[in-house]
Amino acid sequence: MRITCIAFALVLAATAQGAAVPNSHVVHEKRESPPSKWVKREKISSSYVLPMRIGLKQRNLDRGHSFLMDVSHPDSPNYAKHWTPEEVIEMFSPTEKTVDAVKEWLIDFGINSDRITHSDNQGWIAFDATTEEAENLLHTEYHIYEHSSTGHVTPACDSYHVPKHIREHVDYITPGIRLLSATKRGGTRPPTKTLPGYFPWSEEGELATCDKAITPACKYALTKQKYPFGKPRSDNSLGIYEEGDYYAQEDLDLFFANFTPYIPHGTHPSPAFIDGAEAPTDTANAGGESDLDFELAYPLIYPQTITLYQTDDLYYATNLNVTSGSFNTLLDALDGSYCTYSAYGETGDDPNLDPVYPDPTPGGYKGKLQCGIYKPTNVISISYGGQESDLPAYYQQRQCNEFMKLGLQGHSIFFASGDDGVAGPPGDDSSNGCLGDNSTIFSPAWPNSCPWVTNVGATKVYPGRTVFEPESAVVDPEGQPYSIAFSSGGGFSNIYPQPDYQKAAVAAFFEKHNPPYPYYEGNSSFGANGGIYNRIGRGYPDVAANGDNIATYNQGNYSSSGGTSASTPIFASIVNRINELRLNTGKNPIGFMNPALYSNPWMLNDITNGTNPGCGTVGFSAVPGWDPVTGLGTPNYPKMLAFFLTLP
Incomplete structure (x- = not known):
């Protein structure tokens, strides 16, 4: 409330x-x-x-890790044998x-x-x-x-x-x-320039300029995909979450007309509106986040569909800056067991930080909080978040448990890793977004550090490079090209230890590419001996995708945008396509995919160049193998598809 x-x-x-x-x-x-x-x-x-x-x-939360690994690790005999919601409630x-x-x-x-x-x-x-x-x-x-x-x-x-x-x-x-104070992950990043309203569609022409503008053809080349085809399933829509940011149909149509003429005019996401949310909006008020998400995802999955999880009425979503209200209204709507209004007239949300319905404000949503009204899509892309330091560990851990339960039920949850490198947004906890008395300690992101979600960092095609050469981690200083600095968020949690599935990868990173910074071990020794990161925390991101110089239409203008909010729907779209083919062969969706990725990193394109600066340092470095800048690397669709189709 x-x-x-x-x-x-x-x-x-x-x-x-x-x-x-x-x-x-x-x-x-x-x-x-x-x-x-x-x-x-x-x-x-x-x-x-x-x-x-x-x-x-x-009960049994200490067993959640083993339960989830049992249905998520490719070597498990129970791989993809996901639980029912009733089984989850009974167990926990x-x-x-x-x-x-x-x-x-x-x-x-x-x-x-x-x-x-x-x-x-x-x-x-x-x-x-x-x-x-x-x-x-x-x-x-x-x-x-x-x-x-x-x-x-x-x-x-x-x-x-x-x-x-x-x-x-x-x-x-x-x-x-x-x-609590959380924000969008890029997407609304001020564009470098406004470009002509029409871009002649030509795959050959686009591929020649991918270092300047990432278009659908560039994305296909980077991920080694072909254009989608076939009749879409009704049970495999891609879920995209939005709050306080709204798409304009006119912007989508401009994008389709100029870049993807095979996508019909008027194509739009299926509404899954939660607690009085509405969309689309008019062109003048179109949000950079929503337009970007859909213009990235549609070319990668069409004719598959997109489900828009738009949360909260206009008053809560905009007037009170609850745009990242801890994702609880989303989780309520997806999982009735998470929401207590369904039977008892009260909510498990934070009544002082989350919206309360009926909303008494003029024009507010007058219904009760919506609980369990939507079945979660197999894949959900979320480009919003905050920092661990924004709220207590208890709150984050409880929500993290819900992501674990969704994973048990076969849902893949992707989060953008953040746009401030090893720091948080400037002005959050300090002027530079860093922690400690001297503002020098790295600030891990939330809910990215939760072990049961898949984090997506950002890469880019550097100037003068092509999509047929290795990408690099995003490092955009202020004014080059955006008015605010941008680098791929990554680091180590102060709350969660390293999960078993990533221990070997993180150990290899420290052994072969030890960062030149003092560290501490565990939040109980926060900042000890001048340490600026937690050596034993859960590392993130897990993977990466292109997230810079993205060609987009917003408010009727063709411009460029960027952020890990761009890379996240790209990776999520690829997984959604793989799920489609698994379902067509009678198999279940992938669900929580981190154990499979970490045990088979060969299916990703390793990124070995770039850093993620912050807190007066150059941050961590992208190196061979996993790193806290670009994770295990970017998607290689043919390799990923071949691997996941071999699994039961």
Whole structure:
């Protein structure tokens, strides 16, 4: 929930809570200091009602890795034998002991049982409480925090406490210490120039200028594909996620007319609109992200279809800058078990950071939060994200578990790795987007560091080079050609350890191409001995694709754009094409593909040139084998297709 102006007016100064924390309680979450753009404001009125949500510890999450490897590793006898949603719920729901212990704690405190609801996926307990009740329950103080750039305000505390015997049963509680600020991954990058409104379509002419503009013919040559053909299946649409950014049909039609005349005028994504979302928009308001995603994907998959997961009504999607609202409204709509409104009238989303429906604002979506209304497509491309430092580990881990569950069910989730090299966006945690007192520590991205998604970095055809020569990692200094710098996001998580499937590849990187930087080992030793990255964290990206100088039509003009938001739908489209052929032979979709990629890197084009600078360094280097700049490399469609068709 975002506090509206009316609600904000109810936030008044309250008296400080004087009771000391009893010895029976321990700190469950604590924030040392807020991210630099969040400002702590006044205390919240003691009578203000907070929608409290307690995330319960789920069972068997420690077995999630082995479960997912069992259906994802090509050497497993159960490869592609994906689980049903019901099997996932049954395996991971909290124990009765956990549910009973938390309910008993609340009732003993004075929260009547009729105020407490339990979600249908068993993962959440919800109740409304006044600020005074919540502060006394958790031995904390709630203040308003305001984001200095967006003006977004949210209630939060610096820390909170739970009884010692309850801690083992609780993941995290909201409102709590979370402060969230996430962004699009490129796509809206200011173009270098506006070009003529018509580009004569000629494959030969395009291939001669791929170092200046990546067109569909360039993409085919880079990935070694042929034009799509055949009758499309109805059960294999490519999913693309958008929030607060909208395509214009006129832009798509201009692109088709100039580059892909075999795609009919009027071709558009199938709507999967979530919680009042709408699309398309008029040309003047067309978003660079959405136009780019569709203009990249359609030439690679047509006549296959695209499903647009457009989330949230206009008020939430734009006015309150929830454009990357932790992806929870998307996950709610795809997985009813993730969403608690479906049976109990409350949500497992963060009620202070995610949209709340019905939306009371004028013109807002008046329906309930939509839960489990869409079956997830086999492949979903997501070009949005933030940094690990934007929010606590509990929140990220809980969401990461959902991506693991989607992988168990056979869905491939692709994320753009970010556009700021080893740093975050400038001004996020510091002026240069880096961490630590001196702003020198690399800032890993979220949810990219989750081990159960596939991260896509960016490459480019350097000036004077051709599509028949090896690509390089994107390194675009400010003004060359974009008005802001761009390099492929990559690095090592401060939250997740290296998953088994990538340990050998990461070890080889360190052995043969050891970076010249001091490091620390684990977040508990963050920055120790001058270390600027976590040597034992999950490495990303996993793969890469071209993401620079992309020819696009936006707001009626032909221009160039770039970002890992471009490389992600390219890689996702290729996997969608492979799934089509697997399905045609009676096989299941690939699902989570990282184990297959890391154990068979030969099917990708290794990238060995370029870096991803940031934090006063040149970043990491693209080298033979896996690296935290371009991962294992770019797609080689014939090799990937041949390999995945051999699997059961």
